[in-house]
Amino acid sequence: MQIHRPPRHPHVWWALLVVSQLIVIAIWWRYGWRIGLPAMLASHLPFVWGTLWPQSRLFGPALIRLPTDERCVWLTIDDGPSDDTLGLLDVLDAHGAKATFFLVGERAAARPELVREIARRGHGIGNHSATHPSAWFWALGPRRMRAEIQGCQTILQGITGTAPRWFRAVVGMANPFVAAPLRDFGLARAAWGARGFDAVRHDIEGVVATIERDLAPGTIVLLHEGARHGRSVETIAALLQRMQAQGYATVLPEDLEGSPV
Known part of the structure; x- marks a missing residue:
């Protein structure tokens, strides 16, 4: 089965934009601004949705669950490496679990030994941008977007000797300029199907219960390390305990690639 799918046609959105605006011009010309203006605003809504909705595939493929x-x-x-990384690795080992760590380039460059330890213990490493511009990632232009993706890719490959194959958009928001660098660097975008907002919530039981409601075969679970509340390791340990009680195991996408559907 094909799980890893980098974008193949990263600029097709331009055609959609041009066609939609030609239709708007025709409507404006025929009916005037009272109808043309609402039509123009409506024509932009799909592009706004495509940028802000993490599971959107408008600008290229996004994996939202494993098949x-x-x-x-x-x-x-997401968001490492951090002071939590070693503790998380120990917790994962204790539960016989595997995970993919989506790392920030500049944080990886500052703590390369943690990146190598993640790889040594058999976990995946993904690209999560060079500087993690959480407030503005959705609005980055093509040059800065490419720099964020390429910069992280270069750093992680330099540390581990292997280029990441998966990319996680910052805050999940992927604008039209994400697809081209993903294609050029052979990256596929990973979204998610379950999250508990553990980066900001310190209520461990609440976080685990929220994630638990969305667990199903193939679910991609979004978690974080290095949260300011300092409870990331405890949260993930509690989630692993709950998953094991329900009979859930962990799997990496590369473990499924090549297997029959």
Whole structure:
């Protein structure tokens, strides 16, 4: 089965934009601004939705679940490496679990030993931008977007010797300029199907319960490390305990690639 799907036609959105605006011009010309203006605003809504909705595939493929009927999920841990990384690795080892760590380039460059330890213990490493511009990632232009993706890719490959294959958009928002660098660097975008807002919530039981409601075979679970509340390791440990009690295992997408659907 094909799970890893980098964008193939990163500029097709231009055609959609041009066609939609030609239709708007025709409506404005025929009916005037009272109808033309609302039509123009409406024509932009799909592009806004495509940028702000993490599961949107308007600007290219995005994996939102693994294609499996087995009782397993893909754990993804964003924003590292951090002071939590070693503790998380120990917790994952204790539960026999695997995860993909979506790392920030500049943080990886500052702590390369943690990146190598993640790889040594058999976990995946993904690209999560060079500087993690959370407030403005959705609005980055093509040059800065490419720099964010390429910069992180270069740093992580330099540390581990292997280029990441997966990319997680910052805050999940992927604007039209994400697809071209993903294609050029062979990256596929990973979204998610379950999250508990653990980066900001310190209520461990609440976070775990929120994620638990969305667990199903193939679910991609979004988690974080280095949260300001300092409870990331405890939260992920509690989630792993709950998952094991329900019979869920963890799997990496590369473990499924090449297997029959």
